[in-house]
Amino acid sequence: MNHYVIGDVHGHYTTLMKLVSLLPTDARLVFVGDLIDRGPSSADVVRFVRENHHLSVLGNHEEAMITQGFAISRCFEMGEALPTHSIWFSNGGVRTLRSYGLVRLEEGKPVKCDDYAEGLQRFKDDMKWMEKLPLYLEFPIHHPSGKTVVVSHAPIGSAWEMRNVDSMYGTFARLATTNRRDPDSADAPIFNIFGHTPMQNGPRIRDHFVNIDTGCYKEEEGYGLLSAYCIETGDVMSVKRE
Template identity: 35%
Template sequence: MQNQIYIISDVHGCFKSLKALINQFPNKENSKIVFVGDLIDRGPSSCEVVKFIMDNNYDCVLGNHEEMFLEFAPSKENEDLSNSKHWLFNCGGEQTLKSYTCKDEYYKQYDFMKTLPLYLEYKDYKTADNRYLVVSHSAVGKVWDKRDSKDKDDIEEFENHLLYSRYKNSNNKEIFNVFGHTIFSTPVLNEYSAAIDLGCYHEKDESKLPSPRLCALEFPSMKIFTQENMEGV
């Protein structure tokens, strides 16, 4: 039987919830694990989340919140936050900066986030109909065929789509795309993709999001694991 890989949705600084989710896996922390990005912001423990992923050498793709962090958070070259108000106060950046108590660790993680790829391909993990796994932050959609383009406009469109696009999924014949970014009340699976962000950090909303959770997809079995937010516990 093919080994399973676990794809984990947008953690957003929810470290207790992440640990509890992984504890549900049959092989727990020894599993093959990959993250869809948005490790940081909003929740209280971004530093712990990123450190845990680095210490365990887990795979991860770049999310739009990591991109915002690299653009607006202090760097060694520029500590000015005057242009960072939107990220700080509307996107959870303030909580992220508060989670760091050591500058060395902060810059170590800053450098790590700069290395994150836009997508990851796992050609040894396949569905029954022979689609191989591709993990990205948002759906690769109709720009997947532009991934190797050298054209400046194509490169920009591809990057923006994989970081920010919503509701623009499409069937790319050879791949099964797993992604996060857009929050749903339950995972959205079809024959060619899975959207797994269930809004772990989010406040409960009985009409729109009655059960915010952290989610993982076991692939290729398509088994779903979820964990309610534990950050206040």
């Protein structure tokens, strides 16, 4: 059974299903986070990952949903107005709320749906699941690099030793979801597979890391792909966004 690491899906469920259909039926799927936002079907992507017990690490978009989502859920429960200046809203959060059946757009602005009870419960359950997602996953797999294979949302090769230092763990946790600098040294102690920063014209593959985010949500030339990297073989599979 081979492990396939899938890049940032960002709510593009149909595209994800197209990619999965091309992978071996016994493939073990691993996601680099950012399952949600930007695309139209975030709730379906999360449901697919959860119901099939696929592996995923925490992405910065999941962090944003956790940070702001519980406050938003209280707006529904308390009959209060939705926040008008939510950073999450401006980064795809509105499309995620729409996928849960919580809001609709009126004159370009999100307003509460009338029948939201079921969607709200699902939304809250998914946030609780996201709170338990790890920052990274280690795989005891023989890799040509001779290094331990680690999957994270953002690159952590240069920060790997920080994870075991109490005073530096906060920095490590921040880098694991937000760092946009590729590992700058082949001396990094791990073979790191990550996403977060979209790559043009396919994944960026080096001797000590792979950036598997190929900009599924982006419209510009050379992006709009969803990609998977096989840890055991190094094979890459990509599909165009539906």
